[in-house]
Amino acid sequence: QAVVTQEPSLTVSPGGTVTLTCDSSTGPVTSAHYPRWFQQKPGQAPRTLIYDTNNKQSWAPARFSGSLLGGKAVLALSGAQAEDEADYYCSLLYSGGRPVFGGGTKLTVL
């Protein structure tokens, strides 16, 4: 089974910019993996933030964006706010319609 890798933790300053990546053990991440990003705050269920690489859910602030770069899926946050401190997970879709989640990135805004 494929392994999806994310940075375990990242720190960003308030108002700063940070990029989170999502890598696949099977090769470059492409749009055919239908990358998704989820935000999870303590004690809460995850919420879908980005789907199909770069499409934002209606609740998602404009400061979040998704893309593909360097063979990875990327979640960028520009103008970080304290409320963005959370765990972020990505998922990639593999053959047979089976998604695999990354291990998550703990984002600290400090």
Add this chain to the structure above:
Amino acid sequence: QLQLQESGPGRVKASETLSLTCTVSGGSISPYYWSWIRQTPGKGLEWIGYIYYTGITNYNPSLKTRVTMSVDTSKKQFSLALHSVTASDTAVYYCARDSSEGYIWGQGTLVTVSS
């Protein structure tokens, strides 16, 4: 507004079957895929599988031999059975609607496997 609510025992004995039900409200059960996903501190999020409203299933290969999913469209419910559980199956279990726009998640329910 679509809401999903997991229900079932919070504690299951090792070697027995974990059974959960997800009730859908505020929306239709068709024509969607309905997933089960679990979260453990050690392994993060793990996709267990999905069931289409017609009853077609797709399971995680690592759990396939122990998983059974079912759907009851009249009750707007779908269910998970995980057989022969061990301590490593202790997790928060989420039900979710899967669509082209991603998952809509239930609030999750903690299931502890005890010896």
